[in-house]
Amino acid sequence: MNRLSALFDRKERDILNVYFTAGYPALDSTVPIIRNLAEAGADLIEVGMPYSDPMADGETIQQSSMRALQNGLTLDVLFRQLREARTHTEIPLVLMGYFNQVMQYGAERFVMACREAGVDGLILPDLPAYEYARDFRELAESAGLEVSFLITPMTTDDRIREIAASSSGFLYVVSSSSITGGSSEITDRQRAYFDRIAALDLPNPKLIGFGISDAATFRTACEYFNGAIIGSAFIRALAGQEERVGEATQEFVRDILEPSLT
Template identity: 45%
Template sequence: MNRIIQKLKETDQSENKQKKLLSIYFTAGYPKLEDTIKIIKDLETSGVDFLEIGLPFSDPLADGPTIQESSTQALKNGMTTNKLFDQLKDIRETVKIPLIIMGYFNPMLQFGVEKFCQKCQKAGIDGLIIPDLPVDVYNEEYKAIFEKYRLLNIFLITPQTSEERIRFIDSVSGGFIYMVSSASVTGSTKGFGEDTKAYFKRIAAMNLKNPQIIGFGINDKETFNQATEFAAGAIIGSAFVNYITAYGTNKTASFIKEIRDF
């Protein structure tokens, strides 16, 4: 069974119904090129439920300044698609939690979609998040390839996504739906207003078959708790990248402890 689905099932069946999933996004190859594996291992040890490994891209349109800057630095450090797969080649000897690669479609297309998916399977990647790959295009052209290599493709919805499209995304999806908290870029939200909370409630009331994980604007314990009141979990990206920029990669456990008590 795919590790993402297994993790979702375990949490759903857990006696601790208050436990909500925490995912952390970080940029591969940042702050230093060879930090990728250390960060993954430290986050798992700190109790994170799954990880989003950012594949740097030169034109990351959905990302705010923090992640854009980390991508730029990672590329300067020498991070490439091939380098990432080389770093990940033995990751499943030690790391058990679900791993997701998040990146833009252009580098994957240049690499070769099937070759990329094949490399993901070989490395033990469980899913992909590709913000600029439309669900229609995926469904018609790439779904069979993803399924061949047992990869889940995680789709994003926003407050502006129509109910019809959300239900189509839900029908095509496996695992979870990435629920963007706002229409802005990552790292730009300070807390959640009433409109955002109403959006969270609206999606929860749709009773979709796939659970929702909320991302964008989750930066501390308060916003994590606000988001997970309405969803199965939440994703933190820019706040973690800012943290390791300021404090290095040796205090990961402290960051996670500030977000969630175990």
């Protein structure tokens, strides 16, 4: 069974998915970050593929992507790093990036590299569900890759059902109509949106992302769905930590999870 599917089979609540940009803050940070996230108690790791024109990312992740590219991170380097990381941990790994990157690399070559590196899933915000079904689904499934799609407060109920039907991984519930790194407080409007999604009774596992930044927002998100995704706040915690990236990673996860355990 795919590691991502196995995770949702064995754990229904309080799933912590941490996003980071591969190659940031240093080119060789990728493997130690993955190792320390797994050791510290993260359930799932979302590895960002640095891109020069990220449509869904806010300033924090944009800057980390530019830094990673300047550090020399390429997809070939990333896949080599992921293969090394897989010798240390079996935690589910999901690549988050853009379909343009996949096309430039070559779709068949990309999914083969994912399979060889032990990648479990993909998040590609610029890949429409209909295009996925037409051009990419068979290829992804052949490599054992789960694909997760995003929904937002602006997505209609009918469209949400269509997207959910296309998602073989979890459903990425974007908390607000914004880019990453926005408000860190969950509002009444967002709560109403989460209630609307819950009322649809979709079978997919669901993780809330965008604006989840600390223990409080993580706990609130977990009240509604299976868990939450933290990205920009972790990227900020890694800034300037090239020499102690492992310790910074452990400290960040501990600050998120320990209040949840008390």
